[in-house]
Amino acid sequence: MLNETLFLITTFLYLVLIVLILFSEATRKKYLFHSILVVFSFHTLALITRWLESYELGYGHAPLSNYYESLVFFAWCITLLSLLLKKNLRYPSVLHSALAGSLLIMIYANLSPSIERDIKPLVPALQSNWLHFHVSTCFVAYASFFLSFLCGILFFFQSKGSSSTASILEEINWKSVSIGFVFLTAGILTGAVWAHYAWGSYWSWDPKETWSLITWIIYALFLHGRLVKGWTGKKLALLSVIGFLSVLFTYFGVNFLLSGLHSYAT
Amino acid sequence: MSQEVTYGKKVYDFLSSVKLGISLLLIIAASSVLGTIIKQGGTPEEYVQLYTQSGYRIIKLFGLDDVFRTWWFILLLFLFALNLFTCSLKRLERDLRRNSKETIPPIENLRKMRNSLYLSGLSLESVTEELKKDYKVLIKEEDGVCLEKWGFSRYGVHFIHFSIIIILLGSLLGLLFGLRGFVSLKKGEEKSYVTLRGKNPEETKLDFLLRCKDFRVDFYADGTPKDYVTEIEILKDGEKIMEKRIRVNEPLKYEGYYFYQASYGKEATFYFEVDGRKRSITDREVFREDGLIMRVMRYEPSIHDFGPGVLVAYLQNGHPETTWFLRDVQKMRLKEIGGKKVEFIDVKEDLYTVLEVTKDPGIYIVWSGFSLLLFGLFTTFFLSPRKVYLRGDSTGTWVAVHSEKRREDSERELKKIGSRFYAQ
Numbered sequence: 190m191l192n193e194t195l196f197l198i199t200t201f202l203y204l205v206l207i208v209l210i211l212f213s214e215a216t217r218k219k220y221l222f223h224s225i226l227v228v229f230s231f232h233t234l235a236l237i238t239r240w241l242e243s244y245e246l247g248y249g250h251a252p253l254s255n256y257y258e259s260l261v262f263f264a265w266c267i268t269l270l271s272l273l274l275k276k277n278l279r280y281p282s283v284l285h286s287a288l289a290g291s292l293l294i295m296i297y298a299n300l301s302p303s304i305e306r307d308i309k310p311l312v313p314a315l316q317s318n319w320l321h322f323h324v325s326t327c328f329v330a331y332a333s334f335f336l337s338f339l340c341g342i343l344f345f346f347q348s349k350g351s352s353s354t355a356s357i358l359e360e361i362n363w364k365s366v367s368i369g370f371v372f373l374t375a376g377i378l379t380g381a382v383w384a385h386y387a388w389g390s391y392w393s394w395d396p397k398e399t400w401s402l403i404t405w406i407i408y409a410l411f412l413h414g415r416l417v418k419g420w421t422g423k424k425l426a427l428l429s430v431i432g433f434l435s436v437l438f439t440y441f442g443v444n445f446l447l448s449g450l451h452s453y454a455t
Numbered sequence: 456m457s458q459e460v461t462y463g464k465k466v467y468d469f470l471s472s473v474k475l476g477i478s479l480l481l482i483i484a485a486s487s488v489l490g491t492i493i494k495q496g497g498t499p500e501e502y503v504q505l506y507t508q509s510g511y512r513i514i515k516l517f518g519l520d521d522v523f524r525t526w527w528f529i530l531l532l533f534l535f536a537l538n539l540f541t542c543s544l545k546r547l548e549r550d551l552r553r554n555s556k557e558t559i560p561p562i563e564n565l566r567k568m569r570n571s572l573y574l575s576g577l578s579l580e581s582v583t584e585e586l587k588k589d590y591k592v593l594i595k596e597e598d599g600v601c602l603e604k605w606g607f608s609r610y611g612v613h614f615i616h617f618s619i620i621i622i623l624l625g626s627l628l629g630l631l632f633g634l635r636g637f638v639s640l641k642k643g644e645e646k647s648y649v650t651l652r653g654k655n656p657e658e659t660k661l662d663f664l665l666r667c668k669d670f671r672v673d674f675y676a677d678g679t680p681k682d683y684v685t686e687i688e689i690l691k692d693g694e695k696i697m698e699k700r701i702r703v704n705e706p707l708k709y710e711g712y713y714f715y716q717a718s719y720g721k722e723a724t725f726y727f728e729v730d731g732r733k734r735s736i737t738d739r740e741v742f743r744e745d746g747l748i749m750r751v752m753r754y755e756p757s758i759h760d761f762g763p764g765v766l767v768a769y770l771q772n773g774h775p776e777t778t779w780f781l782r783d784v785q786k787m788r789l790k791e792i793g794g795k796k797v798e799f800i801d802v803k804e805d806l807y808t809v810l811e812v813t814k815d816p817g818i819y820i821v822w823s824g825f826s827l828l829l830f831g832l833f834t835t836f837f838l839s840p841r842k843v844y845l846r847g848d849s850t851g852t853w854v855a856v857h858s859e860k861r862r863e864d865s866e867r868e869l870k871k872i873g874s875r876f877y878a879q
Contacts, residue, residue, distance in 0.1 A: 248675075310675045313683055313703035313716075367836045374832055378825045387704045389715040389811040390635075391821060392626070394523040396491045406484040410477060417473050447491055 190242050193299075193306065195235035196261060200299050202228045203292040210285050221281075222272075225288065229268050236265060239308065248310040253324040256444070257306045260298035262324070264291040266332035274336070274364065280357045286339045319383030327376035327401075333369030334408070334429075334436045337362050341429030344422070359421060362429055370408045377401050396447040400439040407432045471541035479535045486531065490522035536623045543616040550609065559599040562846040562853055570865040571855035574876050579847030582854065585875065590843060600845040604868075608838035609859070614831030622824035628817030634659065637717060640667035640685070641807040649812045663710070664690040668698075670808040672719065683716050685808040701810065717811035721804050723754050725765060728798040747793040752777065754802065761787075763802050769793045841868045 206228050210221070239252040252258040271287045298304060311320075340362035347354050380398070381391040392398060411428045414420035469475060494505065497520060502511040518525030565571050574582060583592070583600050590602035636649040636659065645666045648658045668686040675681045685701045689709055699707045707714040726735045729747065736742045741750045749769035758764040762783030769776055769792045780799035781787035789798040839860035846853045854872060858864035 310677070310679060310681065313680060317704040319704075371832045371836050375829060378829065382822070382825070385818070386706060387715075389706065389713060389717070389813045391818075394490065394495075399487045399491050399523075403484045403487050406480050410480060413473065413477065443491075 190308070192235055192239035192242050192308075195231065195238055196295070196299050199228065199231045199235050200292070200295040202231055203288065203295050207285075207289055207292050210288070221284070225268065225272060229265075229272060232261075232265050232268060236261065243308045246308055246310075248308060250311050250315075251321055252308075253320060254311055254315055255305070255309060257298055257304050259324070259328065259440075260294055260304075263328050263331060264294040264298070266328045267291045267294075267335055270329070270332050270336060270365075270368070274361065280343070280354055280361065282343050283336065283339050283358070283361055286343070287336055290335060290339070314387055317383060317387060319379055319386070322379040323376060323383055326372045326379055330369045330373035330376055331436055331440060333365045333372065334404075334433050337365040337369060337429045338433035338436075340365065341426040341433075344426035355422065359425065362425065363415065366408055366411055366429070366432075370405075370412060373401070373405055373408065377405060396443045397439065400435065400443050404432065404435040404439050407435050467541065470538060471545050472538075473542060476535070476538045476542055479531060479538060483528075483531050483535065486522055486528055489519060493519050493522070495523075496521060532623060536620050539616050540620055543613055547610075547613055550613075554609070557593060557601060557842075559594060559596060559601045559844050559846065560855070562598075562848065565844055565846050565853045565855045568855040568857075569862075570857070570869045571853060572869060572873055573851055573853055575851035577852050577876060579845055579852050582845055582847075582852045582876070586843060586845075586872070593842075598847050602843040602845070604841045604843075605834075605838045606840045608834035609840045611831045611833075611835030611838070614827050615835060616831075618824045618827035618831055621827065622821055625817035625820030625822075625824055628820060629815040630817075633813065633815040633817065636812045637809055638665065638714075638812055639720070639807050639809045640665065640670070640687075641722065641805050642667055642670055644807075645690075661712070662691075663696065665714075666690060667808060670719065670806055672806070683719060683808070685716055685810065687714070687810075711814050711816070713813045713815075715811040715813070716808070718809045720807055720809065722807050723751075723802055723804045725751055725754075725802050726800040728796075728800055730795050733800075745795070747795045747797075749793065749797075756804075765799060765802070767792070767797075839864050841865070843868075843872065 206224055209224065236252055239258075240250075243250055243252070253262060267287055268291050271284050271291075299306070340358045344355065344358050344362075347358065377398075380401075384393070384398075385391040407428065411425060411432060414428065415425060493514065494501065497505075499511065502514055502520065506514060514520050518527070522528055560568075566573075579598065579600065583595075583602070586602050590604050591606065592600060593603050593606075594601040634649075634651060636651040638646055638649050640646060643666075645664050647661045647664045649661060651657045651659055666688040668688055670683075670685045672680060673682040673684070683703055687699055687701055687707060688695055689697045689699075689707075697709065701707050701714055701716050703716045706716075723738050724735050725738070726733065727742075728734070729744065734742065734744070736751065738751050738754060741748065747769065749767050751765050752768045753766040755764045758781060761781045764779055764781045764787075766777055766779050769778075771793055776792070778790060778792060779787065780790065780797075782799055782801060789796065791797070839858050841864060842857045842859075844853075844855045844857070854869070856865045856869040856872065858868065
């Protein structure tokens with residue numbers, strides 16, 4: 190179907206973008222924003238096409254319903270946030286590595302033989318408007334935490350002695366975690382309301398729920414560490430990394446290692 | 456006496472410390488990890504097989520097979536709520552005290568502030584009048600005014616903290632006074648009780664009657680389930696009160712009870728003739744009549760080409776025996792068991808729907824906690840209070856803006872105020 194072709198083109202464009210960033214000084218500065226905008230538009234177009242094609246098949250649902258769709262949406266959220274945070278990305282390595290992250294996710298999602306890419310109908314449990322609110326808020330959160338993770342990693346690898354880059358990184362990190370925390374909370378709460386209407390209980394300590402709570406606690410510690418205890422530097426960078434590992438486990442680990450109510454996502 | 460006071464204060468200080476809060480959160484997170492990697496709610500045999508006998512003993516001792524319902528986990532949550540409450544109370548006190556100390560800086564300080572401008576030709580009163588449309592007046596002096604916008608966002612963090620306590624209270628209410636159970640209904644069946652979940656299943660009576668008008672499952676072309684629909688009627692004193700289609704994601708709510716489409720199953724009814732009299736039993740029942748005691752042990756919809764068959768267990772002179780009946784084989788259709796002539800006539804399979812039933816008096820408290828939490832987060836992270844200080848002199852008015860969280864906000868706010876007056 191058309192959406193598959195568009196997703197492949199989008200993946201290729203991400204690749205071109207990264208190659209240009211690596212080898213061309215011009216893209217690195219002047220044309221970077223516009224180049225990203227082009228790739229992002231294609232990505233958006235592919236998502237919309239997939240949405241429309243699901244109606245042609247008679248299923249009609251947003252592309253937020255299975256593992257493949259979650260991956261391409263995750264990459265979309267990362268690129269979107271990179272664009273929105275453009276002003277704050279005075280430390281371009283964050284932006285570059287975020288785009289590299291989107292590229293890797295797109296390659297995995299669109300080329301891996303182990304991933305089911307067909308548009309599938311929604312099982313009864315997923316037939317709800319809460320699907321849109323719940324999945325989109327969660328993935329905006331995951332993408333923000335990915336940016337925070339990059340800030341954490343780059344903090345450890347930055348050239349020593351330059352306190353200005355460190356403070357820029359910390360600023361981006363702080364912004365990412367703030368956005369991520371608000372959206373993760375929104376994701377958990379919309380999930381709880383949905384669970385109430387679908388399963389009859391807003392909280393049942395399902396592994397996915399529990400791990401999202403663990404992730405939430407880690408980022409709550411990040412926020413309080415900085416606001417109350419005045420933590421900076423290494424401590425916060427380390428927490429960003431730990432927090433994102435928890436995100437990864439919530440996203441992938443729970444699906445593949447633990448069984449539970451969220452089993453549609455595998 | 457004074458010793459007691461200091462002792463009490465020490466306990467209070469400990470209970471309300473940020474350190475305790477962080478430690479509790481870490482312990483709760485660690486216990487939650489255990490609750491997801493150790494199998495929950497398994498049988499003793501499963502635990503022994505997975506973790507050996509001594510491992511099982513430790514699991515049982517700490518309730519690790521049901522972490523989220525053990526007394527110590529609930530206690531942790533309780534302590535956390537207490538800590539959050541006292542800690543926030545302390546902070547609220549401090550915040551309120553600080554805010555009541557607001558003063559307007561003198562004119563020479565305003566002039567020196569980074570984000571200030573001079574509105575020449577405009578009197579203090581006219582500037583105040585204009586700004587009052589969007590700002591709240593905090594202090595009014597003879598030659599100075601302090602106004603504020605989004606002041607409530609300063610308390611965003613308190614909304615967040617208290618909302619968590621509200622959510623915990625709401626869930627406690629549900630835990631104490633709510634119920635969880637299920638009811639299974641065949642098409643046409645009526646019930647006015649719910650089977651409660653728990654180690655010893657009990658039944659609780661409803662003061663209305665549920666009647667299942669219909670139940671069906673729809674499939675997509677590729678065979679995956681599309682829709683489970685139970686059509687239900689609620690009757691009270693023989694009168695129909697309401698009718699509703701229950702689907703997944705569309706529960707029925709009535710008198711505080713929620714009925715959810717949870718699952719479904721098949722139940723077979725077997726038709727026999729015992730000494731020429733028509734009789735029917737389901738696969739859950741034991742048949743007792745005139746000394747014949749029998750029960751269907753197994754049902755096969757098709758045995759080779761001989762049609763449906765049932766394995767029946769019965770008592771022959773007090774000894775248990777089993778035998779197969781096949782509907783479409785003459786020889787195997789009619790048998791003498793337990794001193795009676797028993798003929799297997801037919802079998803009919805019915806779908807039955809299983810509705811999850813819950814009652815949660817805390818649900819609206821939890822929902823309001825959720826809303827407050829989101830509101831608190833939004834105000835804390837995306838809004839910041841802006842204060843405007845005004846001082847008038849003989850020829851005009853000095854305006855200065857101060858935002859507590861970000862300097863950029865002050866700049867932006869000042870620009871907005873400037874354009875407001877120069878556009879006029």
